[in-house]
Amino acid sequence: VCLPACLSLSLSLCLFLSLSLCLSLCLSLSLSLSLYVLDCSLPQYNCRLDTPLPDVPFVRELTNQQRALKEKEKGDWRSLTKEEKLALYRLTHQFSYAEMRQGSSEWKTVLGGVFIMLGFSGLLLWWQRVYVYGPVPRTLTPDWTEKQTQRMIDMRVNPVHGFSAHWDYDRKQWK
Amino acid sequence: MSLAKPAMRGLLGKRLRFHLPIAFTLSLVAAAAFKFTVTEPRKQAYADFYKQYDAVKEFNAMKEAGIFESVRPSGE
Numbered sequence: 001v002c003l004p005a006c007l008s009l010s011l012s013l014c015l016f017l018s019l020s021l022c023l024s025l026c027l028s029l030s031l032s033l034s035l036y037v038l039d040c041s042l043p044q045y046n047c048r049l050d051t052p053l054p055d056v057p058f059v060r061e062l063t064n065q066q067r068a069l070k071e072k073e074k075g076d077w078r079s080l081t082k083e084e085k086l087a088l089y090r091l092t093h094q095f096s097y098a099e100m101r102q103g104s105s106e107w108k109t110v111l112g113g114v115f116i117m118l119g120f121s122g123l124l125l126w127w128q129r130v131y132v133y134g135p136v137p138r139t140l141t142p143d144w145t146e147k148q149t150q151r152m153i154d155m156r157v158n159p160v161h162g163f164s165a166h167w168d169y170d171r172k173q174w175k
Numbered sequence: 176m177s178l179a180k181p182a183m184r185g186l187l188g189k190r191l192r193f194h195l196p197i198a199f200t201l202s203l204v205a206a207a208a209f210k211f212t213v214t215e216p217r218k219q220a221y222a223d224f225y226k227q228y229d230a231v232k233e234f235n236a237m238k239e240a241g242i243f244e245s246v247r248p249s250g251e
Contacts, residue, residue: 154240156233160224161217169236 047094049101057092066091 043055138144157163168175241248
């Protein structure tokens with residue numbers, strides 16, 4: 001009984017170690033690089049199916065070429081070419097609706113990882129069953145279960161549909 | 176481009192008018208199927224069992240098997 005506790009303790013220890021390792025790695029990386037810190041009090045760009053018009057455009061810092069395009073946009077839109085219209089769209093939006101909806105194959109990786117861990121856990125439990133657990137209770141030994149079954153038949157347990165319904169009392173064998 | 180104006184009202188009513196009769200009939204069918212495949216055969220099985228049931232004979236057989244504590248087998 002204390003062995004499952006030991007196992008869970010070791011697993012939690014593993015997780016803690018890996019987490020601390022990850023954290024230390026992140027910290028070291030952030031000290032070396034200059035991270036962009038997000039100011040959550042300002043409006044943000046969001047790519048969501050239910051809000052078609054985000055608060056801010058996707059591209060904030062425009063190059064000179066893009067600024068010229070934005071000036072052209074203030075005029076008659078019929079003068080814009082197809083590529084210019086697409087470029088303007090990509091300035092204000094990151095993904096189109098089709099791109100937002102497309103999904104990925106990540107579920108295969110996730111499912112594969114889950115099955116690997118389940119299999120590994122199964123192997124651990126198998127080893128536990130062979131090398132750690134003690135003998136089964138005496139009520140599960142064949143001798144005891146034979147005597148138990150005979151007593152159940154004698155008592156007429158569930159004679160209509162269940163247990164004793166399958167025993168032939170005249171020939172003293174299972175039907 | 177001139178598309179037809181989509182339906183703006185009565186959407187829930189339309190859905191209910193379509194789905195509720197189906198739901199009710201399917202529920203009734205499920206209940207009837209359960210009644211006639213499970214409960215009626217079970218009741219019949221119990222009736223048949225107890226039609227030919229001799230309580231005294233069964234009691235004596237159980238007594239001889241030695242499962243009772245208040246009445247021991249005739250040998251002891």
